[in-house]
Amino acid sequence: MLSVGVDLGGHTISAALVERKGETARMLSRADRETPGSRGLDEVVQIIAGMVDEVSQGRQISFVGIGIPGFLDKTRRKITRLTNFSGLENVYFLEHLAPALNRRGLSPLIGMENDANCSAVGEAFCGAAKGCRDFIVLTLGTGIGSGIFVNGGLLTGAHGMAGESGHMTISGKSDMSCGCGSAGHLETIASADYIERGARQEGLPPNFRLLWNMRDDKRADALISNALDALAGGIASLVVVLDPEKIILSGGMSKAEGLAEEVRARTLRWLPLPLREQLRIEASALGTEAALYGAASISMLER
Ligand SMILES: [Zn+2]
Structure with a gap:
């Protein structure tokens, strides 16, 4: 299974293509961009869609997960509050991202989760918390x-x-x-x-x-x-x-x-x-990669 994990940070946006086979996962490609100073919704959405396209390298991806640095609603559809990041609050973020991906010919399932939760998921599946x-x-x-x-x-x-x-x-x-x-x-x-x-x-x-x-x-x-x-x-x-x-x-x-x-x-x-x-x-031995592995894997969480 191929999926993309994205980590939306206050200073850097990172994206990685992750391949999972059974119990093992490996990162096939990664891209990092400076977070735009405006931190505006449209700009962030376009950058993320472009990075997903770039790391996918034309391959079929089944899922894109986004790590968000703040509070999300229970359904994981709305960003409620971003503590150190303004401009995206009270936004149904995935509803903006989906059409931007579609315009690039990408139609994966998409999801989002708090970024620290993504790090925990990454550590659980691939890092120090395995087992x-x-x-x-x-x-x-x-x-x-x-x-x-x-x-x-x-x-x-x-x-x-x-x-x-x-x-x-x-x-x-x-x-x-x-x-x-x-x-x-x-x-x-x-x-x-x-x-x-x-x-x-x-x-x-x-x-x-x-x-x-x-x-x-x-x-x-x-x-x-x-x-x-x-x-x-x-x-x-x-x-x-x-x-x-x-x-x-x-x-x-x-x-x-x-x-x-x-x-x-x-x-x-x-x-x-x-x-x-x-x-x-x-x-952590995985460092910042934990959030990327985790974001790419949140579709596997039992909710
Ligand atoms: Zn506080």
Whole structure:
């Protein structure tokens, strides 16, 4: 089966042609484009349709899945709110994409899913969560997303919006307004964007990976420590509620060497004793490819 996964990001749009044979999947081609500054509906739709056409290389594709960075309605037809991306809210996105694909002679089934959920699906089918029935993927980047599997199935909730761990309130840690329309949420303390904003104010390089490598500087260490403590508090709360087999860290921040070990050490402090020993936190080996594999595979989810 040939399908295309698309990851709509705030900075980059990626698309990949994925071939699945039984239990194995491989990426046959991939394209990346800068997200247009306008972030307007028509422009985004045309770019995605063009990229699907490009990576398909004239081959017959049966499914196109789109990873969306925000809240979707329960039916996965309407984008409800994009936290770090404006211009596509309250839009029945697939109803715009289908005719754009048709005009290029493409008529696959199409679907969409929250981007962090796509990463979790990718890890489940092709990555570190293969064989796991209960796990959490945290995407640490522009914002903080998460995808959660419980009893072997993707957790979506009563209204389709479960698993938005970046919008958990970490009491007393922040009162900053959040892209979701509320305030004081985990991603306003621990996402790369907010850490880098803090670095800019301190006259430090606004780049998480650089800051991570200069933790011998007290100011850099304080910024990172504050963020990781909040992240660890959020993870500890998720663990006591969900008791996962493992937590997989994905997204740009997760590439910092030793981050998973550092987050694990900080998380342990807040866990009840019976949950400490089996706490497993690891960095994704698939990286950004997880969201593409996952988006290409969402048609295989049991809903
Ligand atoms: Zn929020």
